[in-house]
Amino acid sequence: MSGHDALVVRGLVKRFGGFTAVNGLDLSIRRGELYALLGPNGAGKTTSLRIVAGLLSPDAGEISICGINRLRDPVAAKRVVAWLPDEPMVYDKLTPVEYLDFVAGLWQVEATVGKRRRDALLETLDLTRVADQRCEGFSKGMRQKVALAGALIHEPALLILDEPLTGLDASMARHVKELLQERVANGVTVILTTHILEVAERLSDRIGIIRNGRLVCEGTMAQLREGGASEGSTLEDVFLDVVAREEAA
Ligand SMILES: Nc1ncnc2c1ncn2[C@@H]1O[C@H](COP(=O)(O)OP(=O)(O)OP(=O)(O)O)[C@@H](O)[C@H]1O
Secondary structure: OOEEEEEEEEEEEEEEEEEEEEEEEEEEEOOOOEEEEEEOOOOHHHHHHHHHHOOOOOOEEEEEEEEEEEOOOHHHHHHHEEEEEEOOOOOOOHHHHHHHHHHHOOOOHHHHHHHHHHHHHHHHOHHHHHOOHHHOOOOOHHHHHHHHHHOOOOOOOOEEEEEEOOOOHHHHHHHHHHHHHHHHHOOOEEEEEEHHHHHHHHHHHEEEEEOOOOOHHOHHHHHHHHOOOOOOHHHHHHHHHHHHHHHOO
16 A cells, blocks of 8 residues: 555445445545545445544455554544544534634644634634634534534544535535635645535546445546546536446446
8 A cells, every 4th residue: 555645445345234335445545635435325435434534344445544554553543534424513512612622632732733723714614703602503504614623623634524515505615615625735635525516526636436335437527528428528427427327237
């Protein structure tokens, strides 16, 4: 495995009883890349990424995160990765400031550094005006942004987001997209799943499509078009074409 890649996954398998949700997944994602992992419902995206984030154990396979073996050195791997689920949990009784200070403390971020990062994240995500209000009255989108700030406070090298834009209004979605692009410009690797294909098309450097727990197609938008789609086709056209071809095979 290459120590230079943000993520290398080889032969990943996950079974739930007799059902194989991830079936020999291979992925290589470079540092500083924004990678969109797409696939139909139930394709195995969340399961695969939960394994990478250390929340599930695989039945087979190898995972390297920034050169760290995920399975052999889980504590070191956990320090460089952040996982944001589609319905993140934030503590209702805490304010965003208290929540971010708490998370920074868990990661043992030095206090002045943590405060600087916290204030910058609150500003970028347009949360400053609610920074001292308890999260209990917050909308889903606001909670998602607080959780995203929490995921970033220890400055992970690899950020994995499951459906980060679902349920966000246009302005909130823009803040999140800008934050992700800014992180990627600074060398952070971002992997996201989304069913909003225009977002994947516009934001990502590369796109992978999985079906039945396997990678069936991967590349830049230009490369995906070369794979048979007509000139000017959108990611939605490519995606539907790939899935239809796989189903027919
Ligand atoms: N804990 C579990 N127990 C049993 N089956 C599971 C479990 N978690 C996931 N699965 C099954 O594994 C398959 C893959 O699920 P997963 O959530 O990874 O798909 P996904 O690609 O993220 O789908 P979606 O786009 O709908 O979120 C599905 O058939 C799902 O029902």
